[in-house]
Amino acid sequence: MDDLLGEFIAETRETLDALAGEVVAWEAAPEDRARLDAIFRFVHTVKGSCGFLDLPRLERLSHAAEDALADVRADRRKPDAALVSAVLAVIDRIGELTDAIETGESLSDGEDAMLIAALAPGAGDARAVTLAASSPSAGPRAVSRSIRLPVELLDRMMAGVSDMVLARNELARSLRDGEGGDGGLGIEAAFERLSQCIGEMRDAISRTRMAxxxxxxxxxxxxxxxxxxxxxxxxxxxxxxxxxxxxxxxxxxxxxxxxxxxxxxxxxxxxxxxxxxxxxxxxxxxxxxxxxxxxxxxxxxxxxxxxxxDGDRLVQKAIDAGLVGADQAASMSWSRKLDLIFTAGLSxxxxxxxxxxxxxxxxxxxxxxxxxxxxxxxxxxxxxxxxxxxxxxLTLTIIPALTISLAETYFAIPRSAIEEIVRRGGRAVRIDRMGGGLVASIRGERLPLVDLGAVLAGEPGRADERAILVVLKAGGGERYVLGVDAVHDHEELVVKPAAPGVMAAGIYAGATLPDNSRPMLLLDVSGIADAAGVAAGEEAADAPAEVDAAEEELLPALLFRDLDCVERAIGLALVERIEDVPAAAASRSAGRMRLAHDGRILPLFGCGAPLPPDCIRILRMNDGTTQLAYAIDSVIDIVSIGSAQGMAAEPGPIAGVALVEGRPVELLDPYWLFAEGVAQAVSRETGPLCLIVDASDPWTRQVLGPLVSAAGYRVAFQGDEGGAEADVVIATGSAPPPLGLAVPVVRIRSEVQGRGEDDDSIYRYDRTGLLDALRYRIEARRASGRRY
Amino acid sequence: METLFLIASIAGQRVALPAYHVESVVEMESVTPVPLVVPHIAGLFALRSRVLTVIDSLAALGLGRTPIGGLMQAVIVGCDGHPYALLVESVEDVVRAPRPQPPCAVLSPEWARAARGMIEHEGEPLLLIDPAALVAGPPAIAA
Structure with a gap:
């Protein structure tokens, strides 16, 4: 197809999607000039392009709509429902014609005249015309397989590719040199760099897939x-x-x-x-x-x-249709009843x-x-x-998953389906045999226990011998416990559909290649439930508990013993995993605790008690963008808690107090932790620049500098490069502020008391006052637009 | 018109596979078993960061099973967009042969399902096997 024409189709279609909403909004608020202008611009553009590309039908339609809208713009005509319908009909028609141009089909032009006539003042409702006109195209529209990208993203990808080539060259050189002798380190560094480039590239490419x-x-x-x-x-x-x-x-x-x-x-x-x-x-x-x-x-x-x-009416219909037994229905929980709307043939x-x-x-x-x-x-x-x-x-192809194993065979389970993992033999776990099947009681909640080995090999269950129990929630709402031998790792897996013969087994969702490059299958949690015969109805057993839960929203939380031996809890959803790291990986640098882990540096939080000397247990938390770690002593249990009851008096790591089994337990505030984590991550590159005068004084370098830096500012000393771009200046005593710099100055003094009324300097150990003054002056300067 | 064929041996017989479908011939060492699938799927195998489904040709023909272990020869073919590795006993050569003829022997039902004709190579008749038939496996036994 002609390039120009293709461009026109892509652009028209893109605008069309956005425009339908505009027209409706314009109908609701006819005096909204901005919307009217947007619609007018669209038809005007289409008209112009059509004249240029020689598309007379489109031109006639858009011209008629443009005329009508021009009348409205000039206040010669009031917009009414009929006009909006007519304009919508024309816009629809433009869309259809655009599709037809792309696919090379022909559309009869019989209705065009009617559509144009409907635009005239006093014409009847165009609705009949609209429906008549749009019904033939009700079939699936061919989705255009091209996308538009911001040039900036494309540049980023190109830069990423260049980086990758450089990293590849570096690796090649290291490999060559490595053969000669010293080897090792250079290759590793080069490889690290290449991995990093690939990671960045993956990000950029997945961005192109995002809309x-x-x-x-x-x-x-x-x-x-x-x-x-x-x-x-x-x-x-x-x-x-x-x-x-x-x-x-x-x-x-x-x-x-x-x-x-x-x-x-x-x-x-x-x-x-x-x-x-x-x-x-x-x-x-x-x-x-x-x-x-x-x-x-x-x-x-x-x-x-x-x-x-109405859940009860739904149940009645299900009973009438013979889908549910009457006694089964009687024991259904409310949410089970509602789930019936997903049953085929019930409405x-x-x-x-x-x-x-x-x-x-x-x-x-x-x-x-x-x-x-x-x-x-x-x-x-x-x-x-x-x-x-x-x-x-978020994406189709890369999913976070947990690897588990059964004997020698590894499988992956999507993280989203996993509710919790428990070890058999713990206090809270009990396994009973019942009528040939197994029931796991985890903290009093009974769930059917399925042995993965039995599902795979068709043998009688040995699930009471499996070491690890994974609590799963399948898509259909079935909850059950899967017995496996071991849990290994959390990985982001690139999952591809497996061969039809493999998928036919009904318990696999796809195949993937983890780091060890041994192929692995992703388990289909619903499929296993089906294969093992876990019916959704088995949830009825815990129905009363669910009704209670509906009254107050209970959240699962992780109860743990903190380093100061106090029990605390945190919302489970944010905890990605619990890990043991060597104490040497944690360090206090630049005023904050940091943890070197998995090749990156995470902010490390704790309750303030000293870290254990050899091995730290951490909670890895992730809010989707920021990762951080919180050091704890040990995990106690997973509990359900209501919202925090006593809220903390001031923002800090503790959000408040909640009741756990009748005891008050402090709840960590994930909001505060992540806010702090983010502040740490950004401050190095993007914080405002603070210039400290009087660099010769060791106090400013060694005491003041780190303090200001820890508060999220970049620090420069007088005479340093880049000092001229400072956002704020701190001057000690009576030292003169640097000449030629039009920035606010914060003065600090070494005496506790100020010298007089008009002395706005700040005592040098008044940390809060100093940081407040810095922030206040920077904000004031931004607000006033560099008037200093 | 002459086309290319790959000569391999399956179940002790020399057979021909249309070279057009064949991507490569590899030696496999470790095959990851896949539980709960039809018997002719022997497992999965990773080749250049792709996951291949390994087909036990013997089982696919319904002539027994190939013991899995040690070094195994496999012919990589693509079928319906998925890559497969067909286990064979050995691979001989790629030859040029004229268009296949209908087989002149009465084939046993196992072979008949997978055979797509016969080619002649150096005076010897070779059965032409359709890789897609091996991938599809033996017909399901009615329960």
């Missing part, structure tokens, strides 16, 4: 508008978190499930205005779609304030409608999301609303 979830959300306003108009409902859509980034493939994969969820919410969830009034709700229903990142997952919430799902909608009753049910939504390694959670309050949460992994 803002906005590309998915931008279609929603239009969808909601059309649906609510069709169904005679009033819906206010709130979209949040559009800047969250997600793998492009992943966005395509969740497009259909999300659309379906929105359809469901408007069709079945949100009631008609009259019904809402009767129920004492505002006539306008609310639908909130939000996205956020949590660790390696993206959470997409769809919350509506409609009638929700609570009283009548099948044209909008969502198309045979695509929530079972398909769940299947689609699970296919990409995600989960769907549902929570409903009948009469008050429904919340659906899609949890999807």
């Amino acid at each position: 803002r979830i906005d590309t998915l959300f931008s279609a929603l306003p239009r969808l909601v508008r059309d649906l609510s108009a069709d169904l005679g409902k009033l819906v206010c859509l709130e979209v949040e978190g559009g800047d969250v980034e997600l793998d492009r493939e992943m966005i395509e994969m969740i497009r259909d499930p999300l659309t379906h969820i929105v359809r469901n919410a408007i069709d079945h969830g949100i009631e008609s205005p009259e019904e809402r009034k009767r129920a004492g709700k505002p006539p306008v229903g609310r639908l909130r779609i939000s996205a956020r990142q949590a660790g390696n997952q993206i959470l997409i919430d769809a919350i509506d304030d409609g009638r929700g799902i 609570t909608a009283r009548e099948v409608s044209a909008i969502s009753g198309r045979g695509v049910g929530m079972d398909v939504v769940r299947a689609n999301v699970e296919r990409i390694g995600g989960l769907v959670d549902v929570d409903s309050r009948p009469g008050a609303g429904l919340r659906l949460t899609l949890r999807v992994p």
Whole structure:
């Protein structure tokens, strides 16, 4: 295809996606000039390009729309629903024609004239025309396989490649030299550098695969508008978190499930205005779609304030359909009942409608999301609303996993499915035989125990002999315990689909090549549950406990003994793993504890008690971007706790106190830890530059400098290079400030008392005062825009 | 028209494989077993950071099983986008031969499923084996 034409199609399509939302927003607020201008610009651009590329039909359409919009801009015409519909219809048509140009199909031009006529003032609603025009193209649209990238990212990748070539050369030279003798060190360093380059490259490349979830959300306003108009409902859509980034493939994969969820919410969830009034709700229903990142997952919430799902009615339908037995239903927990909406062939909608009753049910939504390694959670309050949460992994290809082994064979289990790992023989673990099967009781909670060996070899279970028990949560909500021989390592694995013959076994999710380059299979947690016959219904046993839990949100937390022998707890979700490191790896440098581990330096926190002399046990924590370590004495248990009750008086490592089995236990504040960890990581490169005058005084160099540096500033001394770019100056006593520098000056004095009223200097051991003054002056300077 | 064939031996017989499908011939030492799969999948093998599925050709034909261990010869083929390593007893040569003929012998049902004809090489008839048939394995036994 002609390059120019290809460019035009790509650009038009990209703008189209964003524009549908704009038009709807413009309808809601007709006086919004910015939106009107954006739409006008689009049709104007299309018109211009079409004239240039000789596409007369597109030109006619865009010209007509441009004329109508120009009238509105010039206040000759008021925008109304009919006009918006007509403009939308034209924009849709432009999209269809663009697709047709790309695929080389032909579209009949019969409706073009109708669309143009609908733009005229006083014309009827264009809705009929829209539907007639767009119905033939309802088939799957060929997704364009090209992407646009910021040039900056491309530059970064190119630079990365150059670095890699250099590192390769360096490695080659070291290898050559190494043959001569000394070897060893040089090669290792060169290899380190190459590894680092590859790591950076991997980051950059995965960035190219990322796209803002906005590309998915931008279609929603239009969808909601059309649906609510069709169904005679009033819906206010709130979209949040559009800047969250997600793998492009992943966005395509969740497009259909999300659309379906929105359809469901408007069709079945949100009631008609009259019904809402009767129920004492505002006539306008609310639908909130939000996205956020949590660790390696993206959470997409769809919350509506409609009638929700009635779990009991769902159960009744399931019983009628013969899917559930009546006695089984009686013992179901609320969440189990709600999970029934994911059962094929069950719907609570009283009548099948044209909008969502198309045979695509929530079972398909769940299947689609699970296919990409995600989960769907549902929570409903009948009469008050429904919340659906899609949890999807950040990327398709690289997943964090844990390696386990059974005899000599290694397997990987996705981290997202693992709830906890316990060792058999601990106080809290008990294994019982029951009717030929095994039950593991972990802290009083009973779960079916599955022996991986039995699943793989089809032999009777020997799970009571396995050393390690892994508590798993499968996608379908089944929870069970898997008995394995050993747990090895946490790795980020590049997972590829295995051969069909291997996948046919039903218990593998893919194949991967870990560091030791022996191929390994990724276990499919749901598949194993199926193979072992763990039915989702077995959860009924702990149903009463779940009902209790619903009253207060309980979070799993890790209870540990801190170095000062006090029991403390931290939210389990943030703890990546528990490790033992040699004490020599920890060091106090530049005023902070740091830990050299796995080739990087992590901020190390602790309660303040001295570190043990030989071996430190650490909690590795990860919030998705920052890693840090917290030194502890030993792990006690995993407990469920409510939110912190007594909040700490001032920010610090302790967030507050929570009750654990009736005892008050201090809760660590992960927010504070990560904030500190980040501050440490950035301060070296990006902190404001602080120039210290009077470099000859050893006090300034050895006492003041480190203090200022530890607070996150870069420090320069008078006479150093780069001092001229200082953001703030600290001068001691009466030393004159450097000439020619237009920056704020903080003066410090060695006497406790100031000399008089107008003495704004600060006592040199008043740490808080000094740091406050530095911050205040820098902020004041930024606010005033360098007026000093 | 002449095409290329790889001559290997499976189950004590010299057979020909279409060279067009063959990526390479390797010697494998360690095969990672895969539990709970059809018997003709002998395991996984890593070759140049790719994971290959190892096919036991003997089992795929339904003629027994190849003992796994020691150095093993394998022919690497691609099938439906997945790489496979077909275990063979030995690999002889790549030869040029004219277009295959229908086999003139009455084949046993095991061989008949995998055979796609016969070629002649230095006066000797060789059965032409379809790698995809080996990958697919023996027909499922009805339960």
